[in-house]
Amino acid sequence: MNWYALSDLAILRELGSSLRQVRLNRNQSQQAVADAAGIDRATLSQIEHGRPTSLLTFVQLLRTLEQLELLDALMTRAEISPLVMARMAKKQRRNAYPPTSNTPPPPPPAEW
Numbered sequence: 001m002n003w004y005a006l007s008d009l010a011i012l013r014e015l016g017s018s019l020r021q022v023r024l025n026r027n028q029s030q031q032a033v034a035d036a037a038g039i040d041r042a043t044l045s046q047i048e049h050g051r052p053t054s055l056l057t058f059v060q061l062l063r064t065l066e067q068l069e070l071l072d073a074l075m076t077r078a079e080i081s082p083l084v085m086a087r088m089a090k091k092q093r094r095n096a097y098p099p100t101s102n103t104p105p106p107p108p109p110a111e112w
Helices: 008-025 030-037 041-048 055-064 068-074 082-091
Strands: none
Touching: 008 041, 030 041, 030 055, 041 055, 055 068
């Protein structure tokens, strides 16, 4: 589906319709899902018809319908390019050396 071609309200209608289909596939009534999600049945009906809702309510519905894995698509992970990883590997210390006599001792802690 080309989400960019849809208006915001059309996207809400599609999401509401999808939630409704999941609920029906699970053979659950609006009242049962609404009670389990902690929302009013009328609120669930409005969401299923594409009315705006809060993100919290949407997450509560996804949890109730056991569809939280749909949120995985929203998560992004920072990826490090192979070149950056190679540079970082070069800079890592590989050995520990004993202090030399030329190394000055660390300064004493400051007394406040």
